[in-house]
Amino acid sequence: MRIGQLARSIGVDTQTIRFYEREGLLPPPDRQDNGYRVYTERHVERLAFIRRCRILELSLAEIHELQRYQGAPHQPCRAINTLLDDHIAHVRSRIIDLQVLEKQLVSLRASCNDDREIEACGVLEGLSEGNMQQ
Amino acid sequence: MRIGQLARSIGVDTQTIRFYEREGLLPPPDRQDNGYRVYTERHVERLAFIRRCRILELSLAEIHELQRYQGAPHQPCRAINTLLDDHIAHVRSRIIDLQVLEKQLVSLRASCNDDREIEACGVLEGLSEGNMQQ
DNA sequence: TCAAAACCATATAGCCACTATAAGGTCAAT
DNA sequence: ATTGACCTTATAGTGGCTATATGGTTTTGA
CATH class of the missing domain: 1.10.1660.10 (Multidrug-efflux Transporter Regulator; Chain: A; Domain 2)
Incomplete structure (x- = not known):
């Protein structure tokens, strides 16, 4: 082949x-x-x-x-199980990070509607101001 | 500075x-x-x-x-909102992918306990056999 | 039979967002 | 005079591919 x-x-x-x-x-x-x-x-x-x-x-x-x-x-196969456990932990931790991220993004998005000028855009303001957690 | x-x-x-x-x-x-x-x-x-x-x-x-x-x-600031919406969609889709992944990993992990020989390891078997979805 | 298409080979660079390393110049304090 | 902290540029490495360039080989079909 x-x-x-x-x-x-x-x-x-x-x-x-x-x-x-x-x-x-x-x-x-x-x-x-x-x-x-x-x-x-x-x-x-x-x-x-x-x-x-x-x-x-x-x-x-x-x-x-x-x-x-x-x-x-x-x-013994313990090392294999440990490898998988570590990987599961890694995936879970990434899920949680992304869920936090999603909340922040949705809240940022809620600070604007579509029909403003860029000058007054709530999203851009939110990104420019320092009041972000973490 | x-x-x-x-x-x-x-x-x-x-x-x-x-x-x-x-x-x-x-x-x-x-x-x-x-x-x-x-x-x-x-x-x-x-x-x-x-x-x-x-x-x-x-x-x-x-x-x-x-x-x-x-x-x-x-x-108008629509493009900014769209950019953010696309990013939120991207994050959500990644969360869902990882949740599916987590389920698969947990189910694979459940097919073994710590005290086998590698030869009989359920995890390794699961990875070696073709009965994985996707 | 001969040319085009499909296949194979290697080598090299690009993607992303940094991070690390090397080799050296500048400046203040001891 | 030398140490140490700072600054500079240039270059390579990370991960897991993917793309491109260049050229050789095999298969197909008109």
Whole structure:
């Protein structure tokens, strides 16, 4: 299987596959005589694993860590659970930040209607004055 | 006022101030004979404006746009309100994405407890199998 | 059969908003 | 005279791709 077929089968760009190889997330495949990369079923699985992790917004470093764990199948899996817990905490904290942000933005937006001159725009005033919390 | 004092008064790094100048967000200040930048009260206000926008996670491009509006005080302010509405929509959509993500992560996490071998880790299994939605 | 289209390769730069590092000039106090 | 705090510019790195340039290879079809 060549790179284009692998890319289509998983739904990523060929550039992304080469990028993962450079980053050490995908093992370098064999090459044909003309230099073309030849992938196996193991590469398909490996790439699918990476993409599933990326959908969950794990970082490439975290994916790397998970791959290292896969290489030591008889170690306890606590570290994996911890990695996930940390990631969940990170996502939750980001949600809360954004909810605070949304409130501030909505309150700022409420200070203006559409039919003023810029000079009198409540939004611009709110951004220019210093009475913002944090 | 020199760059260090401006930086401390607003709470940013001096590098960030020079970066904003290069990006056209802060007007280039006068220089002393030795080349040191000299800032005025107007620069303080301008930098504070930028930081307030950044706290609300407006992009530098959006801040640039707001600054252009400030230069035309008798135009109607609808565009400003629209900019803010778009940003609010963006924040809300990101919150929803992250809430979906959190659910997926929590459900994945629930498929394992801490005391297995990596080989039997439910989390790693969940990431390796293809039964993920999306 | 030959040309166009589709595919593959590498190298390099760009995105965003900084942050870090290097290498050096200036100034006040000791 | 030297230390330390400040200032200057230039350049590279962060993350996770994406885009572009340039050129070789293979496949398709008129």
